[in-house]
Amino acid sequence: MSLKPNEIAAFQPSLAPYKKTDGKGLYLHVMPSGARYWRFRYRWAGKQTAVSCGVYPQVGLEEARQRRDAFRQMLADGANPADHTRAERAAEIDAQARQRVATRFTLDSTGALAVRLDRRAFTLSASETQELRAFLDATRGVGA
Incomplete structure (x- = not known):
């Protein structure tokens, strides 16, 4: 039925x-x-x-x-x-x-980086993003 x-x-x-x-x-x-x-x-x-x-x-x-x-x-x-x-x-x-994973890091057209980790989120301005990139480039070979 x-x-x-x-x-x-x-x-x-x-x-x-x-x-x-x-x-x-x-x-x-x-x-x-x-x-x-x-x-x-x-x-x-x-x-x-x-x-x-x-x-x-x-x-x-x-x-x-x-x-x-x-x-x-x-x-x-x-x-x-x-x-x-x-x-x-x-x-x-x-x-x-x-x-x-794809939306965890987002770079907008102005160069600002938005980072989202679980429930936390923060945004770096374009100048802060450039400073972070310079820091990471400088430390890339250290300690390897």
């Missing part, structure tokens, strides 16, 4: 987690905290497993069904959806790490 959006909104948390199926392997896992997780259940290498399709309400019913269909197509093509999800997540983490 397919779920309907108004049914999903009406699901109440209980003392134990429970599942409400939508069909073709897609189900909504309702937790005691009230959190709701979309999951796709499938068999791979003879074992039953599940992969996340997102968190309700950030991922709605239609989007969860689209993700389910994409996972079913992967299975038909001989690919494990969990491997795809892991690779996607690793690529996202790598992109975030590159973004953090």
Whole structure:
């Protein structure tokens, strides 16, 4: 039986987690905290497993069904959806790490250097940046 959006909104948390199926392997896992997780259940290498399709309400019913269909197509093509999800997540983490490193030091058009370290940030004026560069150039060979 397919779920309907108004049914999903009406699901109440209980003392134990429970599942409400939508069909073709897609189900909504309702937790005691009230959190709701979309999951796709499938068999791979003879074992039953599940992969996340997102968190309700950030991922709605239609989007969860689209993700389910994409996972079913992967299975038909001989690919494990969990491997795809892991690779996607690793690529996202790598992109975030590159973004953090890339934005840690910023040099603007006037020559001012902005430095951001975690939650701390400071800016050196163009003249202070030149002084720092001269200092680093002067100490480059010292102690090596």
